[in-house]
Amino acid sequence: xxxxxxxxxxxxxxxxxxxxxxxxxxxxxxxxxxxxxxxxxxxxxxxxxxxxxxxxxxxxxxxxxxxxxxxxxxxxxxxxxxxxxxxxxxxxxxxxxxxxxxxxxxxxxxxxxxxxxxxxxxxxxxxxxxxxxxxxxxxxxxxxxxxxxxxxxxxxxxxxxxxxxxxxxxxxxxxxxxxxxxxxxxxxxxxxxxxxxxxxxxxxxxxxxxxxxxxxxxxxxxxxxxxxxxxxxxxxxxxxxxxxxxxxxxxxxxxxxxxxxxxxxxxxxxxxxxxxxxxxxxxxxxxxxxxxxxxxxxxxxxxxxxxxxxxxxxxxxxxx
Amino acid sequence: xxxxxxxxxxxxxxxxxxxxxxxxxxxxxxxxxxxxxxxxxxxxxxxxxxxxxxxxxxxxxxxxxxxxxxxxxxxxxxxxxxxxxxxxxxxxxxxxxxxxxxxxxxxxxxxxxxxxxxxxxxxxxxxxxxxxxxxxxxxxxxxxxxxxxxxxxxxxxxxxxxxxxxxxxxxxxxxxxxxxxxxxxxxxxxxxxxxxxxxxxxxxxxxxxxxxxxxxxxxxxxxxxxxxxxxxxxxxxxxxxxxxxxxx
Numbered sequence: 001x002x003x004x005x006x007x008x009x010x011x012x013x014x015x016x017x018x019x020x021x022x023x024x025x026x027x028x029x030x031x032x033x034x035x036x037x038x039x040x041x042x043x044x045x046x047x048x049x050x051x052x053x054x055x056x057x058x059x060x061x062x063x064x065x066x067x068x069x070x071x072x073x074x075x076x077x078x079x080x081x082x083x084x085x086x087x088x089x090x091x092x093x094x095x096x097x098x099x100x101x102x103x104x105x106x107x108x109x110x111x112x113x114x115x116x117x118x119x120x121x122x123x124x125x126x127x128x129x130x131x132x133x134x135x136x137x138x139x140x141x142x143x144x145x146x147x148x149x150x151x152x153x154x155x156x157x158x159x160x161x162x163x164x165x166x167x168x169x170x171x172x173x174x175x176x177x178x179x180x181x182x183x184x185x186x187x188x189x190x191x192x193x194x195x196x197x198x199x200x201x202x203x204x205x206x207x208x209x210x211x212x213x214x215x216x217x218x219x220x221x222x223x224x225x226x227x228x229x230x231x232x233x234x235x236x237x238x239x240x241x242x243x244x245x246x247x248x249x250x251x252x253x254x255x256x257x258x259x260x261x262x263x264x265x266x267x268x269x270x271x272x273x274x275x276x277x278x279x280x281x282x283x284x285x286x287x288x289x290x291x292x293x294x295x296x297x298x299x300x301x302x303x304x305x306x307x308x309x310x311x312x313x314x315x316x317x318x319x320x
Numbered sequence: 321x322x323x324x325x326x327x328x329x330x331x332x333x334x335x336x337x338x339x340x341x342x343x344x345x346x347x348x349x350x351x352x353x354x355x356x357x358x359x360x361x362x363x364x365x366x367x368x369x370x371x372x373x374x375x376x377x378x379x380x381x382x383x384x385x386x387x388x389x390x391x392x393x394x395x396x397x398x399x400x401x402x403x404x405x406x407x408x409x410x411x412x413x414x415x416x417x418x419x420x421x422x423x424x425x426x427x428x429x430x431x432x433x434x435x436x437x438x439x440x441x442x443x444x445x446x447x448x449x450x451x452x453x454x455x456x457x458x459x460x461x462x463x464x465x466x467x468x469x470x471x472x473x474x475x476x477x478x479x480x481x482x483x484x485x486x487x488x489x490x491x492x493x494x495x496x497x498x499x500x501x502x503x504x505x506x507x508x509x510x511x512x513x514x515x516x517x518x519x520x521x522x523x524x525x526x527x528x529x530x531x532x533x534x535x536x537x538x539x540x541x542x543x544x545x546x547x548x549x550x551x552x553x554x555x556x557x558x559x560x561x562x563x564x565x566x567x568x
Binding site: 003004007008029030033034036037040041045046047048049052055056069070071072116119120122124125126127128129130131134135138178182185186189190192193194196197198200201210211215216218219220222223224225226227228232235236239240281282285286287288289 | 337340341344347348351352355356358359373374377378379380381383386387388389390391392393397398399401422423425426427428429431432434435436439451454455458459461462465466479481482483484485487488497498
C-alpha cells in the first residue's frame with residue numbers, strides 16, 4: 001500500500017540529524033535576538049505587556065463560547081527584569097543543548113516549547129521566519145534527530161564497541177521517515193500557499209495583481225527602509241525586463257517546487273534553483289532569517305547520502 | 321539503512337500503524353485547513369479553524385495573518401514607522417520626531433519594530449482608533465517610564481514607495497525616497513498621564529475626546545483580516561504622495 005510505504009518505511013535519520021544542527025543554530029539566533037530588547041518588549045513596563053497582548057489577541061470568547069486564541073507562553077509569568085533574564089538564559093541553554101544533541105529526545109521537545117513561548121508572548125511582532133522555524137522544530141521533536149552528529153551519539157560510541165555503535169547509527173527508523181515526510185508535506189504546502197497568495201492579488205484595472213504583472217520585485221526593492229541593497233537602478237526599460245523575469249521566476253519556481261519536488265529526477269535542480277531564489281530575495285526584502293530558514297527547510301528533501309558526505313566534512317571530519 | 325530499531329518495530333505493528341495513520345491524517349487535515357484559510361476563509365473554514373485552533377495556534381501552524389505573498393502593491397506593503405515627540409519640542413519640526421526602532425537592517429530585532437508599526441498602521445488606516453489607542457498607550461507608557469524626558473505625542477507614518485517613473489522625474493522631491501512627499505501620517509495621539517491615556521489629534525485645530533487604553537474593546541490582532549488589506553489609508557496630508565502607483 002502506497003500510504004504505508006510513504007509513511008512507514010524505515011528511513012536513514014541523517015537528514016533529520018543534519019536539520020537539527022541547522023534549525024538549532026537558527027533557533028539560537030532567534031531567541032538570542034531578543035536579548036538586547038528583552039525587557040523593552042516583555043517587562044511589566046515594556047512595549048508589549050501581557051495585558052496589552054491580551055487586549056490585542058482578544059481575551060473574549062468566540063461566538064461558540066470557545067476561547068478565541070491559544071497563545072500560551074512561560075514568559076507571561078516573568079514580569080521583572082531578573083526573572084525574564086533567568087528564563088531567557090535557561091531557554092538559550094536548552095537550545096544550545098538541542099543543537100549540540102545532548103539528551104536530544106527531551107531537548108528537542110523543550111526547544112520547541114522555548115521557541116513557541118517567544119512566538120506566543122507577542123504574536124503581533126511575528127513574521128514568516130517564526131512560522132518556518134516552529135514548523136521545523138515541531139517535526140524534529142518527533143524523530144530521532146540526535147542519532148548522528150550529536151553529543152548523544154558521541155556518548156553512545158564511548159559506551160559501545162565501534163562496530164555496534166556504527167550499526168545503530170545506520171539503522172533505519174520509521175519515526176525518522178514520519179518526521180521527515182511530515183516536514184516535506186508541510187513545506188510543499190507552504191510553497192503552494194506562497195504561489196496561490198501571490199497570484200491571488202486583486203486587480204482593479206490599474207493597481208494590484210503585481211505578481212501577474214511582473215512588478216512585485218520592484219515594489220519590494222522600492223522599500224527603502226527594508227531593503228539591504230539599493231537596486232532601483234533597475235528602473236530602466238531593460239531593468240524592468242529583469243524585474244519581470246525575476247518576479248515570474250519566483251512564482252513559477254514556487255509552483256514547480258510544490259508540485260515537482262516529489263520527482264527524484266527534478267529534486268536536485270529544484271533545490272539549487274530554490275536556494276538561488278531565496279538568496280536573491282535577501283537583498284530586496286531584508287528578510288534574512290526567513291530566507292535562510294527556507295533554504296534550511298528545503299534541505300529536508302536532500303538525500304541521506306549527501307547529508308552523510310557533507311556534514312562530517314563541515315564538522316571537520318567528525319564521523320559522529 | 322539496515323533494519324528498523326526496536327521502537328520502530330513496535331511502530332510497524334498493525335494497531336500502532338493504524339493509530340499513527342489516523343493521527344497523521346488528522347494532522348494533515350488540520351494543516352490543510354489552516355493553510356488554505358490564509359487569505360479569505362469561507363464560513364466552513366472559519367468554523368473548522370475555530371475547532372482546530374487549540375492545536376494549530378498552539379503549535380504556530382496557523383499562518384492566517386502571515387504575509388507569505390511578500391507584497392500585493394498595497395499601502396499595507398509599504399514601510400511603516402512609529403515616531404515620538406519629546407515634551408517641549410515643536411511638532412512642526414520634522415527633526416524633533418524620534419523613530420521607534422533599533423538594530424541593523426535585515427536583523428529580526430529591527431523587523432519587530434517595523435511589524436509593530438505596520439500592525440498599528442493597519443488599524444490606523446482603517447480608522448480603528450480603539451486598537452490604535454491600545455498600541456499608542458502601551459508605547460507611550462513604556463517611553464514615559466524608560467526615558468527621563470516625558471513624551472508629548474506619538475504618530476504613525478506610512479513610507480510610500482517610489483515608482484520607476486518617480487526615480488527619473490524632473491521633480492527633485494519625486495527622486496528622493498525620503499522627501500516629505502513619500503510620508504503619509506495615519507494616526508497621531510497626544511500622550512497624557514505618562515501614557516495611561518492617549519488623545520487622538522485629528523488636526524492642528526481639532527481634538528478628539530480622550531481615549532483611555534484600559535477597558536478598550538479589544539480587537540484580535542490575529543483575526544481573519546490580519547495585517548492584510550488593499551484599502552487606501554484614509555488620513556492624508558495635503559500635498560503628500562498617493563499610495564504606490566503603477567509604474568506604467
